[in-house]
Amino acid sequence: MNLTLVVWRQSGPNETGAFKTYQAKDVLPEMSFLEMLDFVNEDLIKAGDEPIQFDSDCREGICGSCGIVINGQAHGPLQGVATCQLYMRHFHDGDVISMEPWRAKAFPVVHDLVVNRSAFDRIIQSGGYTSAKTGKHAEANAILVPKEDQEAAMDNAACIGCGACVAACPNASASLFTAAKITHLAMLPQGQVERARRVKRMVERMDLEGFGNCSNIGECRAACPKEISIEAIAKMRSEYLRALGSTEAKED
Amino acid sequence: MSPLRQAMRSTVGKKVLMAITGLALTLFVIVHLAGNLQLFLKDGSKFNAYAHSLESLGGLLYVAEAGLLFFILAHAVNGILIKGSHWAARGDVRYSRYQTKGAPSRQNLSTQSMIVSGLTILGFLVVHISHFKFGPGVAEGYVTQIQGAEVRDLHRLVVETFRQPGWALGYMGVMVLLGLHLRHGFWSAFQSLGAMSPRLSPVISVIGVVLAVLLALGFLGIPAWILVDPMGVYR
Ligand code: HEM
Ligand code: FES
Numbered sequence: 001m002n003l004t005l006v007v008w009r010q011s012g013p014n015e016t017g018a019f020k021t022y023q024a025k026d027v028l029p030e031m032s033f034l035e036m037l038d039f040v041n042e043d044l045i046k047a048g049d050e051p052i053q054f055d056s057d058c059r060e061g062i063c064g065s066c067g068i069v070i071n072g073q074a075h076g077p078l079q080g081v082a083t084c085q086l087y088m089r090h091f092h093d094g095d096v097i098s099m100e101p102w103r104a105k106a107f108p109v110v111h112d113l114v115v116n117r118s119a120f121d122r123i124i125q126s127g128g129y130t131s132a133k134t135g136k137h138a139e140a141n142a143i144l145v146p147k148e149d150q151e152a153a154m155d156n157a158a159c160i161g162c163g164a165c166v167a168a169c170p171n172a173s174a175s176l177f178t179a180a181k182i183t184h185l186a187m188l189p190q191g192q193v194e195r196a197r198r199v200k201r202m203v204e205r206m207d208l209e210g211f212g213n214c215s216n217i218g219e220c221r222a223a224c225p226k227e228i229s230i231e232a233i234a235k236m237r238s239e240y241l242r243a244l245g246s247t248e249a250k251e252d
Numbered sequence: 253m254s255p256l257r258q259a260m261r262s263t264v265g266k267k268v269l270m271a272i273t274g275l276a277l278t279l280f281v282i283v284h285l286a287g288n289l290q291l292f293l294k295d296g297s298k299f300n301a302y303a304h305s306l307e308s309l310g311g312l313l314y315v316a317e318a319g320l321l322f323f324i325l326a327h328a329v330n331g332i333l334i335k336g337s338h339w340a341a342r343g344d345v346r347y348s349r350y351q352t353k354g355a356p357s358r359q360n361l362s363t364q365s366m367i368v369s370g371l372t373i374l375g376f377l378v379v380h381i382s383h384f385k386f387g388p389g390v391a392e393g394y395v396t397q398i399q400g401a402e403v404r405d406l407h408r409l410v411v412e413t414f415r416q417p418g419w420a421l422g423y424m425g426v427m428v429l430l431g432l433h434l435r436h437g438f439w440s441a442f443q444s445l446g447a448m449s450p451r452l453s454p455v456i457s458v459i460g461v462v463l464a465v466l467l468a469l470g471f472l473g474i475p476a477w478i479l480v481d482p483m484g485v486y487r
Contacts, residue, residue: 077353170338238446
């Protein structure tokens with residue numbers, strides 16, 4: 001199939017970008033979206049042009065590197081998949097496909113479709129960890145965790161930190177990311193020690209990075225490749241209110 | 253910084269304030285409509301007596317009014333601040349194309365128009381209060397008798413106002429916006445308070461829609477009823 005690609009090109013963080021149009025010829029339906037871009041880039045390189053830059057690593061939906069706003073939707077038209085898991089069979093011959101980077105003040109564009117997501121790293125550094133002892137790991141059943149708690153923790157641990165929640169949110173809010181991390185650890189025994197401090201510090205950091213507030217729209221959930229529920233955001237708020245009364249957070 | 257002040261500066265705290273003030277205003281609006289349903293009665297004396305009994309609350313009324321004013325202002329100022337932070341957060345370059353992915357996203361006209369519906373309600377309140385609360389009263393000849401005493405004939409003012417199509421249609425339009433505001437707002441408030449679970453969410457969502465529709469229809473019904481006057485009592 002033949003496609004028209006309208007792609008955001010920006011040669012550096014401080015350069016002004018613009019859309020450029022490319023023709024993609026003989027694209028196969030079994031190509032992934034990123035393979036299609038590789039294919040187009042080969043032609044660009046042969047012609048002596050700058051290839052379109054985009055992020056990717058695992059190409060199987062587990063690393064969180066990839067992410068393009070395709071036709072106005074983060075990770076494209078499907079739900080529950082990252083850009084690398086989107087296949088060209090979901091498009092038709094003659095389609096015009098627009099591609100933009102994640103747009104958020106806290107995610108500055110590095111080049112073309114590549115953005116700097118280190119704001120997420122700083123949110124994790126502020127509290128998204130448990131201070132566990134290193135050394136020989138404990139016997140698996142030494143600490144029992146109720147099944148529902150395991151499930152809830154696991155659902156939220158599925159977050160790959162791709163940033164689609166921020167990209168899709170009309171407010172560019174990082175609430176789903178931050179809430180997933182907070183909920184994941186709050187559900188487990190290992191997360192109890194720093195529980196109050198964690199939510200306070202992570203929310204503080206999230207605000208400091210310049211993300212927007214959450215209006216409970218749930219666009220993040222629809223864009224999340226791991227389909228993490230916005231129930232996590234309600235949990236983040238109740239955890240925050242709970243922390244207000246705790247001495248652990250007060251002494252922090 | 254005290255923990256409470258710090259909390260109020262956080263995004264989470266701002267939403268909690270939004271939710272508490274929003275729900276308090278919702279409660280007020282329900283009570284307000286319940287009282288105003290008496291406007292559907294042919295005989296205005298019931299409504300006038302009700303309005304007069306509120307006026308006679310004295311000090312208690314001032315406390316209630318001050319409380320309402322505080323809730324409205326806190327809600328409105330906070331809402332405008334939150335909206336401002338959204339604009340800044342998107343950054344300098346906006347999407348050239350943006351499309352919702354659909355359910356389970358709740359994005360709809362209601363979520364997209366929160367600031368527009370809110371600001372319209374704020375503007376409406378200025379007109380509404382200056383017209384009905386501080387507008388023409390006993391001195392201007394809007395007088396009626398209740399148990400021998402001379403009191404304000406608010407019923408006549410309401411009827412005269414809504415017999416004018418401009419006023420009636422304007423009020424009806426704003427009430428549609430109030431319904432839209434609450435259609436998202438009611439569910440959203442519980443999510444903001446962290447009082448949500450997979451079992452509760454659809455229930456609150458349905459209550460929110462029903463409440464929004466009933467409140468909008470109830471409030472919009474009053475000017476519509478008086479304007480159309482199907483029983484021919486106001487002609
Ligand atoms: C006075 C003018 C008003 C303005 C400017 C305003 C503005 C707003 C805005 C912008 C939001 C969304 C906040 C967000 O994006 O997170 C909101 C939420 C809400 N509003 Fe209003 N509003 C007003 C009046 C009202 C009234 C009269 C009611 C009740 C009858 C109400 C009930 C609510 C509720 C329940 C919410 C949801 C709170 C939440 O999301 O946590 N608002 N308002
Ligand atoms: S490249 Fe790893 S998730 Fe897409």
